[in-house]
Amino acid sequence: MSAMRLSRSIVGEAEARAVARVLLEDGYLGMGAEVRRFEEELAAYLGVKPAQVVTTNSGTAALHLAVDAVAAGCAVKDGRPEVLVPSLTFVASFQAISA
Structure with missing residues (x-):
């Protein structure tokens, strides 16, 4: 019996390289410099203080x-x-x- 795939992740080479870079430079996927920069950019886009943005x-x-x-x-x-x-x-x- 073959397995039925419900969904397949679509990750390209650029995304895989970005994840590898973050892991090698920061050591974290869920926190660290990359997440901090994303929260700061999101705060600027929303017009709020960076302390008002939290990603999960x-x-x-x-x-x-x-x-x-x-x-x-x-x-x-x-x-x-x-x-x-x-x-x-x-x-x-x-x-x-x-x-």
Whole structure:
């Protein structure tokens, strides 16, 4: 039985060289000088301070940060804000809230 491919990564030679360069120069893919420069460029494009831009390596990590940011601003009695979501949602949404 042959395996069925659901998706295939499309990475060209230029992208592969860029990743190799970052790994060899910085040692990091998810943080380091390249990410800092990207965040600074994004901040300039958006017209905000660089400290106001944070990139993440996944949508799940972004959800965790978003929930933490919103929860920090909530005034609640028992220390746990109530978060309402649809009954049918992606598991990462629930995990970010429950964490």
